[in-house]
Amino acid sequence: MKISGAKMVVEALKKEGVKTIFGYPGGAIMNVYDELYKQNDIQHVLTRHEQGAVHAAEGFAKITGEVGVALVTSGPGFTNAVTGLANAYMDSTPIVVISGQVPMSLIGTDAFQEIDAVGISRACTKHNYLVTDAKELPRIIKEAFYIARSGRPGPVHIDIPKDVTAQIEEFHYPEGISIPTYNPVTKGEMEQIQKAIQLIKESKRPLLYIGGGVINSNSSNLVREFAKKTGIPAVETLMARGAMGYDNPLLISMVGMHGSYSANIAMSEADLIISLGARFDDRVTGKLSEFAKGAKVIHVDIDPSSINKLVKVDVGIVGDLNFVLSDMLPLLDEVEPERFQEWRETIEKNEKLHPLKYEKVQGVLKPQEVIEKIGEMLGNDANITTDVGQHQMWAGQFYPFTRGRQFNTSGGLGTMGYGFPSAMGVKVGDPNRVSINISGDGSILMNIQELMTAVEYKIPVINVILNNNYLGMVRQWQTLFYDDRISETDLSAQPDFIKLAESFGGIGYRVETIEEFEKALKDAISKNVVALIDVKVDRRENVMPMVPAGGSLYNMILN
Amino acid sequence: MNQNQRHVISVIVKNESNVLARISGLFAGRGYNIESLTVAPIPGEELSRLTIETYGTNEIVEQIEKQLNKLIPVLKVIERDDFIEKEMAIIKVPIEENLSDFDALCRAYNGKIVNVGTNAIIGMVADDPKRVAFFIEAVKRFHPLEIIRSGVVAIER
Ligand SMILES: Cc1ncc(C[n+]2csc(CCOP(=O)(O)OP(=O)(O)O)c2C)c(N)n1
Numbered sequence: 146m147k148i149s150g151a152k153m154v155v156e157a158l159k160k161e162g163v164k165t166i167f168g169y170p171g172g173a174i175m176n177v178y179d180e181l182y183k184q185n186d187i188q189h190v191l192t193r194h195e196q197g198a199v200h201a202a203e204g205f206a207k208i209t210g211e212v213g214v215a216l217v218t219s220g221p222g223f224t225n226a227v228t229g230l231a232n233a234y235m236d237s238t239p240i241v242v243i244s245g246q247v248p249m250s251l252i253g254t255d256a257f258q259e260i261d262a263v264g265i266s267r268a269c270t271k272h273n274y275l276v277t278d279a280k281e282l283p284r285i286i287k288e289a290f291y292i293a294r295s296g297r298p299g300p301v302h303i304d305i306p307k308d309v310t311a312q313i314e315e316f317h318y319p320e321g322i323s324i325p326t327y328n329p330v331t332k333g334e335m336e337q338i339q340k341a342i343q344l345i346k347e348s349k350r351p352l353l354y355i356g357g358g359v360i361n362s363n364s365s366n367l368v369r370e371f372a373k374k375t376g377i378p379a380v381e382t383l384m385a386r387g388a389m390g391y392d393n394p395l396l397i398s399m400v401g402m403h404g405s406y407s408a409n410i411a412m413s414e415a416d417l418i419i420s421l422g423a424r425f426d427d428r429v430t431g432k433l434s435e436f437a438k439g440a441k442v443i444h445v446d447i448d449p450s451s452i453n454k455l456v457k458v459d460v461g462i463v464g465d466l467n468f469v470l471s472d473m474l475p476l477l478d479e480v481e482p483e484r485f486q487e488w489r490e491t492i493e494k495n496e497k498l499h500p501l502k503y504e505k506v507q508g509v510l511k512p513q514e515v516i517e518k519i520g521e522m523l524g525n526d527a528n529i530t531t532d533v534g535q536h537q538m539w540a541g542q543f544y545p546f547t548r549g550r551q552f553n554t555s556g557g558l559g560t561m562g563y564g565f566p567s568a569m570g571v572k573v574g575d576p577n578r579v580s581i582n583i584s585g586d587g588s589i590l591m592n593i594q595e596l597m598t599a600v601e602y603k604i605p606v607i608n609v610i611l612n613n614n615y616l617g618m619v620r621q622w623q624t625l626f627y628d629d630r631i632s633e634t635d636l637s638a639q640p641d642f643i644k645l646a647e648s649f650g651g652i653g654y655r656v657e658t659i660e661e662f663e664k665a666l667k668d669a670i671s672k673n674v675v676a677l678i679d680v681k682v683d684r685r686e687n688v689m690p691m692v693p694a695g696g697s698l699y700n701m702i703l704n
Numbered sequence: 705m706n707q708n709q710r711h712v713i714s715v716i717v718k719n720e721s722n723v724l725a726r727i728s729g730l731f732a733g734r735g736y737n738i739e740s741l742t743v744a745p746i747p748g749e750e751l752s753r754l755t756i757e758t759y760g761t762n763e764i765v766e767q768i769e770k771q772l773n774k775l776i777p778v779l780k781v782i783e784r785d786d787f788i789e790k791e792m793a794i795i796k797v798p799i800e801e802n803l804s805d806f807d808a809l810c811r812a813y814n815g816k817i818v819n820v821g822t823n824a825i826i827g828m829v830a831d832d833p834k835r836v837a838f839f840i841e842a843v844k845r846f847h848p849l850e851i852i853r854s855g856v857v858a859i860e861r
């Protein structure tokens with residue numbers, strides 16, 4: 146049957162099993178919107194900003210492991226979507242963003258709402274396409290979904306000129322796929338795996354360094370088994386929270402700039418670092434020349450370019466963690482957990498010496514307390530999203546995560562405004578769990594318009610605003626490194642968050658004690674409507690410990 | 705071995721729009737340098753071959769190769785230190801210069817005079833990149849008006 150390019154888009158999405166897309170219409174993409182109107186299989190969620198649409202698609206992908214989809218128009222519609230693409234790129238999240246483009250005859254003429262979209266997205270996508278012929282559309286969409294989800298996942302952008310969505314052609318959605326130039330590796334080389342096992346057997350102070358790849362590949366269970374079988378302790382990056390489970394005796398804590406003392410010391414004193422889906426980001430390693438000086442390094446990653454990029458490794462294994470870990474596990478029989486007893490005791494001592502902690506003060510609500518309270522009330526029953534800043538780090542430090550994908554945060558790009566829309570995507574993807582966005586008074590305003598979307602589509606995200614009247618994380622750096630010169634970070638000017646929520650048809654709370662907070666959260670959950678909980682917390686609290694940027698992991702500011 | 709060294713990288717890519725932008729954008733975005741770059745279709749195939757001459761440490765060149773391989777339309781990345789390399793140069797010198805001396809120099813570098821006009825003589829050479837560099841030194845005494853280098857092309861032995 147011959148159909149239009151626009152209908153092909155909708156049919157292809159159906160073939161990919163897409164049920165929900167997030168988007169915002171405009172001139173160049175109207176043909177596709179017209180086709181959406183004519184069908185009922187795909188629900189479209191009209192966000193109130195294209196950035197919100199792409200973050201929502203990412204939140205959906207993060208919780209489900211499926212490809213998230215966003216649809217935007219040309220020009221400003223597309224440029225508004227760029228932050229979302231960049232965020233998904235840095236955090237390796239599989240999404241497909243489809244944008245309209247001016248008709249082919251107008252490309253290059255500075256036409257109304259024309260922008261070189263693929264030129265812009267090239268630097269922040271895994272791959273992108275400008276479709277110049279509707280005959281190519283089925284193949285391109287098929288490829289886009291495959292590329293987004295396979296290998297190291299990432300965002301793919303498809304730009305479609307308006308005349309291509311109008312073009313009528315025969316539609317056959319390809320069954321199989323073959324991209325001769327793209328063959329992601331899945332199984333690790335056995336020879337390298339043997340070498341890794343040998344290093345583990347020889348080591349005295351090995352450490353599992355767990356990154357977001359473990360979450361993306363759903364290999365948490367294998368990682369837990371690995372740790373249990375060998376007795377090797379583990380640290381998690383921000384992106385890997387939930388992989389081991391907070392109550393796992395072998396989990397030390399988060400590592401890096403705001404990692405725990407014992408996690409960072411373990412990283413510095415290990416004689417073997419086993420990196421699983423982590424990428425030695427500067428927020429984790431601190432000063433590279435001082436990083437893990439006495440350690441050999443085994444690095445397992447799906448992306449060959451992550452290996453030897455920053456840290457010279459002794460054994461590099463390119464592959465999917467599911468395959469690599471399954472190959473490794475039977476070879477670990479000879480590794481006796483007793484071998485590392487002394488090492489674990491040292492770590493335990495350090496944990497007792499400087500646990501992750503904060504000072505409770507009578508009459509002052511500490512932000513960490515609020516996060517602990519959410520954990521206590523909801524634990525495994527909530528999915529936790531964050532914005533970016535101090536509140537994000539406290540969430541990483543203090544929430545009792547129990548499973549992979551429970552934590553959704555902007556790690557690589559650090560995008561303020563990511564939280565609320567992506568927490569909507571999480572709620573759509575996992576409607577039976579409470580979706581909480583732990584946010585800041587700065588971040589929440591960066592996509593506050595999504596209140597309208599959440600009300601309209603009944604997506605009851607609960608935004609917990611840890612309100613310190615500051616761009617807190619920047620204020621913390623100013624306090625510590627700029628003699629407390631508070632340059633443009635004082636957010637004393639604030640909206641009335643209750644009225645703000647109510648004006649959209651949501652619900653708002655203002656709380657100052659932990660009891661009030663507990664009541665508000667309970668109430669918000671029972672009301673089942675989008676909520677803003679404005680929590681007045683200690684203004685001057687700092688995130689501790691802290692490794693100053695560019696410093697050695699050894700040199701932590703502890704309080 | 706942590707020194708900036710010259711490396712030649714051959715990249716086989718699918719012939720599609722944007723592919724050159726992807727590659728040059730990768731070099732620009734990640735701060736790698738391009739000393740020279742040549743690109744042309746491979747006859748009879750839907751592929752093109754790029755030859756990139758770059759300077760970097762071994763670590764950087766390892767990253768360049770890996771990053772290139774990550775680009776979807778890249779089929780193959782070849783890095784060798786024993787490529788057969790050739791480069792061409794064309795040189796314009798004033799008509800007043802000694803024609804036969806200039807011709808002799810070009811011939812010494814596997815070239816010849818390709819045009820003599822009213823104002824200028826044009827010669828060409830095609831040789832190993834290192835020798836082309838020598839030639840460009842040597843040709844200075846003919847007061848060249850213009851020198852154009854083609855960039856390196858390379859093939860595996
Ligand atoms: C879009 C964007 N702009 C600027 C920054 C820089 N930045 C990082 S944290 C932060 C402060 C965030 O303030 P808030 O949301 O109130 O969180 P808090 O640190 O106070 O918990 C800023 C401005 C950023 N990460 N993202």
Ligand SMILES: [Mg+2]
Binds near residue numbers: 534585613615617
């Ligand atoms: Mg704040």
